[in-house]
Amino acid sequence: MKRKWRILNPDKKLVENISKAVNCSPLIASLLVNRGIFSPKDAHDFLNISIDNIRHPFSMKDMDTAVNRIYKAIKYHEKILVFGDYDVDGVTSTALLMEFLRHTGADASYYIPHRTKEGYGLQKSHITGVAVPGRINLIITVDCGSSSHEAVKAALDAGIDTVITDHHMVPEKLPEAVAIINPKRSDCNSGFYDLAGVGVAFSLVICLRKYLRDRHFWESHPEPNLKNLCDLIALGTVADMVPLKGENRIFTKTGLDLINSGSRIGISALIKETGSNKYPFDSEDIAFRLAPRINALGRIDHAKEAVELLLSDDPGAAGKIARQMNMMNAKRQNIEKMIVKDILEYIDNNPDTLRHGSIVLSRQSWHEGVLGIVASKIVERFCCPVIIFAEKDGFAKGSGRSIPSFNLYEGLKSCSKVLEGFGGHSMAAGLSIKTENLGLFKNEFENQVMKMSLPEDSLTFISIDHEIGFNDIDANLVDEIEALKPFGAGNPEPVFLARNVTVVSSEIVGENHRRMILSQSFGLEDKIYNAIHFNFDQDLEENMHFEEMAFRLRWNRWNGNKSIQLVIENI
Template sequence: MTLVKALPATQWKIRETGNKELENSLSKEFDIHPIISQILANRDLAGIEGTRRYLNPSLSDLHSPFLMKDMKAGIQRLLKAIHNNEKIVIYGDYDADGITSVVILFKFIKEIGANVTYYIPDRVQEGYGLKNKAIDKFKDNNVNLIITVDCGISDYDQISYARSLGIDTIVLDHHAISGTLPPSVANINPNREDCTFPFKELAGVGIAYNFLIALRGSLRKEGFWKDENYPNLKEYLDIVALGTIGDIAPLIDENRIFAKIGLELIIAGKRPGIRALKEVSGIEGQIIDSFKASFCLIPRINAAGRIASPLDAVALLLTEDMEEARTLAGKLDIYNRRRQSMEKIILNEILEKISNNPDIEKINALVFASDKWHPGVVGIVASRLVDLFNRPAFVISLKDGIGKGSGRSVSDFNIYKGIEQCASLLLSYGGHCHAAGISIKEDDIDEFACLLDEIIIDSGQFSDLVSQTIIDSECRLKDINFSLVNQMQMLAPFGSKNPEPVLCARNIKVSSPNIVGNNHLKMHLTSNGMSCNSIWFAMGGYLNKIADTHVDIAFTPQINQWNGSSDIQLKMKDMTILL
């Protein structure tokens, strides 16, 4: 089922021209186009020096990891385990953030000779977080220390149980904190109120990477590497970038540094697992940006944890053998195709329900449940619903009267704080501002949906359900040239809180629209003697509406490379048909 909205499909909001003096200073200092300086000035980058750091991300700009509360205690406990040859287990989540966190921690700690293994629970059989049955296995195997990554901060009872068995725990987690901290040796989470680390929006893998920086520094002080030939942590950033981008962490501050350098390493393709993943994704030899990582590489990593075994993804990123990497990448590709098929079936079923509901426009929270849906793909479907209807959504998989659901939200509503107010109806919950997971009795789902709807209304955080397109600057077609587009790439990588710039041009003539590929709308655009090709992804439904019209357009210019030649193509975001 395809939805075709009226044009414009979104509400346009044009950023006001801000500090002209700053814009002029930026243009002069960095020799950049006025449009680029306007975009930078509006991104609140703390003046010339802040802009310089933004344009030139460097590992030297990382904050000290020891600013994180409990970092010193966590490192000291791990050093003790390493020196005493204690058994260590790294316990992670089954999504891309958790998988990459496990990989970098295991790889580093294993390579320095420690007695370490890893464990990721099965999504369906075990579920999210630390479990007592797993702890019992660790006890039977004489494990002394558990390091949780991308989970653990909400596992008070389980960590208490581990402690009663003589097993210590170090928690590395970025999720929102609710209630009492668990009795761990260290609870390392920038979201702690008593944590002075200045950047609060790291993904789990970003916290794990900071932990490794602190660990390596402590080992160097001890003289652990006699020849000073210590591991180069920069080489881990391709993996860190995948986890950071995959968790939709804001690409600012440390996350921007990780993503920028990591994507360069992904393009270089030295790691066999990532090279094989690029091959099976059909993007070998291409420039890999945050979008290609998000839509080609990361879904295959996530698919392993969603519908099969996340251990295949861990093995892929750890292997040094190219043939093994190709075999594992092939398995992940098969998982991803199965995931896509499941997702399509669930989404179409929900869209059918929505089309038959005359009151859908009055509903602020979309909540759907079924015992036919695989719990591993409900989060993706929730994301698609948010994209389509611009309101928070929960999709719940039912089994034996219990629902496991994933929620996603719009930027204006903190979904974690929302479900906190529904705690009396939930068996368990966790997450952060844009994504959350819940466990709920089937009989309580309708009441949960009604309560969440009321909470959204009462929040007053967004008054309507119309998606917005934020326009960074107005321009003319003749302003768009290779120099401008290349300068725009200096702002990459793009993602949450560092969006791809969107420009607006007025009174543009549309000609020769046609559908290419998977329902993509290709058009030729003309204004005042200047012309340009454009592409509007997945918007073939507008074909008959726009032929030979004049329009205002919202777009991002990009360089399109094809058969050895390059031209400028406008990637459409929205348009208004002029009467």
């Protein structure tokens, strides 16, 4: 599908200033400006990633109260329960905090709820069924808890304190917790708004380690090197698709270096199960190879084993869990394909479904564990907000995904009277509803989308960073582009434009990928490069000439060798 292209036009003076200040090419400087990096200092920090550049998080609201309460629990051997979530961010947050607490000798355990049997977040049943029987004194939530009013009140009534660490949107009224560390609080001016849940948990650990050091705690315990936790932060941060800027960029780059060093047994076992011999692994590999396998356990079975994998120091046990993850991921893919097929067939037979600028569908037969992935795929296909429900016993649980121009959280907030509950952010949300109210919700949601959107919002855009010719491409340029990694949300991989490109040769590889040799003429000289077009639509004619081509520039690494490769984005 030909998408609409936006050719970015950065301020020339800014580009010139940054190019001179950090001694980079004007092309690279323009890429930095396109990513919102306008000052020489910001450009320097962006290109020279250092763990030493992270800001101290003690400025986060309630941080001092939280570390004081946790210190007391450690000192007096109180029972601590780390309560997490079943996605990658929640699993890595749980593993990170558990690993640190074990360093302190704390009496700590953890709990991950079952996605389909228990649902998201700390609930009253977890207090009566887990915390009270376990004689827990302190609950620390990670990647959840900001809306758990009933559960926190039940804990308080049972004499159990709660410290909440989270990054999701917060309600107007907060739970009665001892401390709520969430950079999205309206009264938190720390500047850490974009942290993932695992980043918030790590911020707590940074402050807790210092608090313990100030009280001479580490004189009797070996002080942990927190840099060794950055592999967990990289996994959760990339998987949760938060902007890879500031601390998130530092954590992810540092974590990727750790992942590639093979220092964590569980992650190495999982990489082995992917069957990839690619080196080094990057943020794209986290997003498309590691994260789906970790998530698969929580979607199809139980995410507890994912925490065990990340904490494991036994290669045999880690390998067993990694193989289980691989099997669950294959099962997840099959379930997902069947639901996507159902939806596409329904839309083909009912084209009016698209008339209101959104898609809301529900079935009893659909597996609720994969609804978020399915919704994402339908958004990619039709470029509109999508909510998919699975029905059971008079209720429906749903997952929604959106487009940048429509704030899904605000849209659901406007429909909240017919919902049993909802949570999330502008691009993704979870919700529950009585099945009898599905029709009413569908009408209200469609009206909100029509009210809050413009017709052009349904167009899909590609942002073109720079037009270049094949004679501009060389190894040095690809190296400079690689220095901008890790790529992801907030720091997209650069996309270039080339004109009048000829296909010298072409073949279909894999299921539907087109591998080519491309050339571009300059006088008497032809510049030739290898190229790949992933997920090529074979129903389209295999063009042998491209008037315009949007592409990415990468090193193609294989068996210790590397060559320049053009990855086609759109033609």
